[in-house]
Amino acid sequence: MFLKIKQYFNQKNLKDSNYNYLFEPYEGDEYVCFDCETTGLNPKTAEIISIGAIIIKDNKIVHSKKFERFAKTTNPLCSESIKIHHIRECDIQNALDIDDVIDDFLDFIGNRPLVGYFLEFDCAMIDKYIKPKLGITLPNPKIEVSSLYYDMMIKKYPQGNIDLRFDVIMNKLSLPRLGKHDAINDVIMTSMIFLKLK
Numbered sequence: 439m440f441l442k443i444k445q446y447f448n449q450k451n452l453k454d455s456n457y458n459y460l461f462e463p464y465e466g467d468e469y470v471c472f473d474c475e476t477t478g479l480n481p482k483t484a485e486i487i488s489i490g491a492i493i494i495k496d497n498k499i500v501h502s503k504k505f506e507r508f509a510k511t512t513n514p515l516c517s518e519s520i521k522i523h524h525i526r527e528c529d530i531q532n533a534l535d536i537d538d539v540i541d542d543f544l545d546f547i548g549n550r551p552l553v554g555y556f557l558e559f560d561c562a563m564i565d566k567y568i569k570p571k572l573g574i575t576l577p578n579p580k581i582e583v584s585s586l587y588y589d590m591m592i593k594k595y596p597q598g599n600i601d602l603r604f605d606v607i608m609n610k611l612s613l614p615r616l617g618k619h620d621a622i623n624d625v626i627m628t629s630m631i632f633l634k635l636k
Contacts, residue, residue: 451573457544460577464549469494469581471553471632472543473624474560477511481562485511486536489543489564490621492629494553497636499629505546506622508533540567551579555604555628558582583607583628586635607631 449461472491478484486509493503510533534542543564554560557580565575584602591600591610608615608627611634616623 445577448574448577453571453573457572457574460544460549460574462549464551464579466550467495468550469553469632470547470550470578471499471625471629472505472547472560473554473621473628474563475621476563477513479559481559481566484563485509485513486539486563486567487511487533488621489539490623490625491543491546492622492625493550494629494632497633499626499633504622504625505543507539507542509536509539510534536567537571540564540571544568547578549578551581552576553581553583553628553632555583555607555624555631581632583631583635587611587631590635611635 445461449458452458452461470491471494472489474486475488475490476484476486488508489505491505493500495503552561561576561580569575584607587607587610588600588602591598604627605615608631611631613627613630613634616627
């Protein structure tokens, strides 16, 4: 009930009717797994450097339907964030303006459910850009893979201390790690977690 009320007011704040489709109930069988690489971990001050997303359909990761965009930042990249995502200034020299990246991203996801790891952060980063522009936050249904993993593990070990770190989840589910830590590889690995738990 609370979610319906929240969605109602979210849609009322929509400034551009071209994006009404985001609020339509989704009737398909696809999911979008997505991840943002950012300049930091505080959504209020961090900027998006890249967004990666991929379609999951019929229990398969559809590699031919992937989304990868790099975005220009207003400030130079700091060495601490480069150590994490390995994206350098030269990698984003020909990057797009963040508004164009966000427009492309919204077109790509449509009204499909979103899947991710630490999804609240990634959605907060997207919301940071669409709220001033469109007046809304992402209305799509959201599925957090660490919650799915927790629910599975707590049934097996009711008194257990469940470790929700990404590497631990991958190891526990016997899933292969992809070498490079970037938005696309992260969404492929997160999609594998989702499919294994689903």
